[in-house]
Each structure stands twice: as structure tokens, then as C-alpha cells.
Amino acid sequence: MARLPAAKVVCIYGVEETDESGxxxxxxxxxxxxxxxxxxxxxxxxxxxxxxxxxIETRQGKANVAEK
Structure with a gap:
């Protein structure tokens, strides 16, 4: 996971799996x-x-603003 572009990553996990989640x-x-x-x-x-x-929509909006 460390090699992924941080701006494109949302890591979603359940509170009950905090200790096991990447x-x-x-x-x-x-x-x-x-x-x-x-x-x-x-x-x-x-x-x-x-x-x-x-x-996804939030990130697409940020990308569209950055492109302008």
C-alpha cells in the first residue's frame, strides 16, 4: 500500500477490525x-x-479544479 498515490487512496475499514486492517x-x-x-x-x-x-465525487471535483 505504501507505493500507491496517497491522493487517490481511501482506505475503508470497520471499527471492529481495527487491529487486523491494513x-x-x-x-x-x-x-x-x-x-x-x-x-x-x-x-x-x-x-x-x-x-x-x-x-469518488469529491476527488473528481478536486481533480477537475486542479486541471483548470
Missing amino acids: CTDKTAVGERMKLPGGHHFDENYPALAKRLIGE
Whole structure:
């Protein structure tokens, strides 16, 4: 993970898997997003999808501004 471009990385993990997640590793890059639940985020996939889409849209907006 340390080789990935930090500006393009959002590492999402469940609060119940903090100790096992690669997101909490000291070498992990990018933004960390801790969500309720474990590895399957309490199976609340619609909420997870909404958060992911929001993050993608935010980053696309930042990229579009940088290009201008």
C-alpha cells in the first residue's frame, strides 16, 4: 500500500477490525475512513456505497479544479 498515490487512496475499514486492517498500518497511505461494524460493515452496503460514491465525487471535483 505504501507505493500507491496517497491522493487517490481511501482506505475503508470497520471499527471492529481495527487491529487486523491494513488501513491502520503505519505504512498505509491516503485517507482512512473508519465505519461502524466489522469486515462487512454490518452488511449495510447501501450506506457503504453512498459513502464511496461521495468520496469518488469529491476527488473528481478536486481533480477537475486542479486541471483548470
